Amino acid sequence: MQETLSSLTNISHLALFCPVTDNWNQFKDRSSEGTLRSGQKYYFEDGYPTNFRTTVERVLERLRGGFERGTKTIKGFKKPKSIPYVSDQPSKEYGPRKTILDPQGQFLQTWNKIFVLCCVISLALDPLFFYIPVIKIEGHDKCLYADKKLTTIACVLRTLFDTFYVLHIIFQFRTGYIAPSSRVVGMGDTINDPLAIAKRYLSTYFIIDILSILPFPQVVALSIMRVRKIQVPLNMKEMFVVVILTQYVPRLMRIYPLYVEVTRTSGILTQTAWAGAAYNLFLYLLASHVVGAFWYLFAIDREDTCWQSHRNNTGCEPRDFYCGEKRNKSCVSLFEKCLAKKPDDIDETKDFDYGIFTDALKSGMVESTDFDVKLFYCFWWGFRNLGYLQSTTMRVEEMRVKRTDAEQWMSHRMLPEELRARVRRYQQYKWQLTRGVEEENLLQTLPKDLRRDITRHLCLDLLKKVPMFEKMESQLFDALCDRLKPVLYTENSDIVLEGDPVDEMLFIMRGNLSTTTTNGGKTATRNTGDLKAGDFCGEELFAWALEPHSSNSLPISTRKMVAKTEVEAFTLRAADLKFVANQFRRLHSKQFYSQHWKIWAANRIQAVWRRHYDRKLYRSLYEAEERWQDAVTDEAGTSKVEHNDECKARVPKTLLLLPQKPAEPNLTAEDS
Known part of the structure; x- marks a missing residue:
């Protein structure tokens, strides 16, 4: 199509210029004087009149523009018309254009x-x-x-x-x-x-x-x-x-x-x-x-x-x-x-x-x-009361910020959902008890005498319930109360595992604990027990602290302790307990109240009874066998000396071992 249009354009150019060329000589002869009949003068350029060249160029430009528009129209017939979809912007052919704003502009x-x-x-x-x-x-x-x-x-x-x-x-x-x-x-x-x-x-x-x-x-x-x-x-x-x-x-x-x-x-x-x-x-x-x-x-x-x-x-x-x-x-x-x-x-x-x-x-x-006075007075009242409301809710906002920080940290560390739930439960329980007040920091800012009176009020009744401390003097109670630290445990929290070093002594204020021991794996059965408010645990650490020449190695826990409910307690660290124990060395009845000694006594009784039962059973079997051998000996004529040697060979070489007794502190020794 493009080649056809080009040919038509060339033909039109020839058709226009050929008549002009044939008649030009006649026109030149009649106009030898350079004037027309009308009296108008023509100016020539390259052998052609100027006005004539201008007219021809205009005609050619119009023809060329017409052919170009026709060419575009013919080409447009080959293109299929686009159908606007719902998600596309409508084109100009289907209505007035509507300006759509960029949502991120x-x-x-x-x-x-x-x-x-x-x-x-x-x-x-x-x-x-x-x-x-x-x-x-x-x-x-x-x-x-x-x-x-x-x-x-x-x-x-x-x-x-x-x-x-x-x-x-x-x-x-x-x-x-x-x-x-x-x-x-x-x-x-x-x-x-x-x-x-x-x-x-x-x-x-x-x-x-x-x-x-x-x-x-x-x-x-x-x-x-x-x-x-x-x-x-x-x-x-x-x-x-x-x-x-x-x-x-x-x-x-x-x-x-x-x-x-x-x-x-x-x-x-x-x-x-x-x-x-x-x-x-x-x-x-x-x-x-x-x-x-x-x-x-x-x-x-x-x-x-x-x-x-x-x-x-x-x-x-x-x-x-x-x-x-x-x-x-x-x-x-x-x-x-x-x-x-x-x-x-x-x-x-x-x-x-x-x-x-x-x-x-x-x-x-x-x-x-007066609207101005009325407006500012009411505004002042609202400002004052909102300030009071903000002061009362500031603690809640701080807790919310802490929880948000904890959530972001757990998300950044990609902790599993189980650990996240435990962290949230601990934060919720701590908020319910303390309402965002850091008790330890608050007590440290108070004078020593006021801090001592407050700790005595909070902890003295709890300590007096512990039989181990019945004979403690007042000043030792003060020293002990001053070193107690509050702790919180949520439900199903593992407080101490069997075999872990005991680094603190726990005094329960509220809640219940369950204890389980296998005596270091020496027994197949599990001995269980419960601890409630007023009880204590970690007496192994107290026995270690009473030793004046004890090593730096902490004692090993023989029990596993798990919180059955939410637990609120006080702890006494190993260093603080060592200091208090050095001031008090007259606990003559500690074996009777010690949970560790109770478990040892129960295990020893079981072991002694099993040894007694085994000996009694062996003795009855031995007597029955001896009677049977006497009858056989009488018939076969075997000597009793040979028979006794055979019986002695069947005597068990070892007996059931007794559980090891807990370390007994030296209550009379003095510090060197």
Whole structure:
């Protein structure tokens, strides 16, 4: 096709230039004088008139352009028309082009930051509607009316910031999104189809955004302003509370995912540290402002409740408490019964208790028409009470941070889920007992005498339950209590394993332990026991500490101890126990109360009984065999000397070994 068009173009060029060349000589002869009949002059260039060359070039350019457009049209017939899919951007041939915003583009990131700030500011405007109700005082008469100037200002500001929500809704219909199925590798594919974008937005946050911009507060406020001739609506306060809370919930629900989106795309909301600090401070001030506004409105509601409770005794109607033309102004005696008094001066039989709203009523904030003073006073009240709330919840926040750090560390170390569950259980149990207070650090900051008295109060009764320490003197009790450290164990925790070195002595305050021993593997059976509150374990360490010339090697545990329940106990370390034991060497009855000695005694009794049983059985068998051999000897004539030698050869060479006795400390030795 391209070759055909080129041939046609060449032929057209020849057709145009050939007639001109044939008649040119005649034209030149008739125009030898250089003029035409009309009197116009022609200028020649390379043998051709200038005007003529210009006209021919224009005609050729038009023909060439026409042929090129025809060529493109013919080529277009060969291409199949593309069918637009839902996930593709529609082409220009199928309708007007719609601008689709990149969800990760710079423009949308900037707009999202601006919109988040506007949302936060709009949250500060809604509480202004709570200041519209005001108690009006005319002499001794009181009534409730609406501040019309504040109503106008609040409605205008609220409408102004609602325009940002409208723009945000428009942008949501023009913002592409990344398909979740394409996020496996890389950034993912962006969906730019307006229909798919609209379906996704309508199914997610469209309803919440519409509820956020509905002008409910403006409608309620303006309807109150129109009611002048009758009275202020009786349910004005309730209407504001319901409307504002209805608007607050969807707005708060919308801010959080938008904040997450901003931090996900741009990393941070503010570019500098001081801007981030200012933003967090603004959130705290906003919370104080909201709390103060609620406090003001509920204070008015509390006084209105007092009026309603006394109106039956005065003959007043509910509408008489609201400013208007048709109200009875004979309820002065009722207002005197609803005076705000200090908590110490309240008579419960006749005075009304306003609780936390007493300050608002006594200060005159609910009756003030100066909006600036009223706003800052309520803001100060909210700021003060939020500061107290923050101080009470600071410990909870610290615990939350510790748990978050622990979760991140366990995830980084890829600990198995079983170990993670044990760590979480220990942290939860420790928080339930201590509420985040580090007892050991707290005691170390106190003076020595105060620390001694506190530890005696906590540990003395526990130590006195241990028979081993019955004869300890008071100063030794103090030394022992001062070195006890609190510990916690969760359920099923292995406290000590059999064969491990014993490095501490445990005094149980709360909980139960189970002990199991196999006597170092020498016996096939397991000896089990239980320890409860008031018991102790680790007496092997105490016996080691009583030795004045004991080695540095710690004794080996002969039992395995497992916590059956949550256990709260005190421990005495080996070095501390060595110090206390050197001060006390008169434990004559320690063998009787020692669990280690009890187990040794039981094993020794079992071994002695088995030896006695084996000897008795052997003796009976020996006597029976001897009688049988006597009968055989008499028949065969064998001598008794030979028979006795054979019997002695069958006597067992070894007997059952007795368990080793625990080391007995030298109670009379002195330190060298």
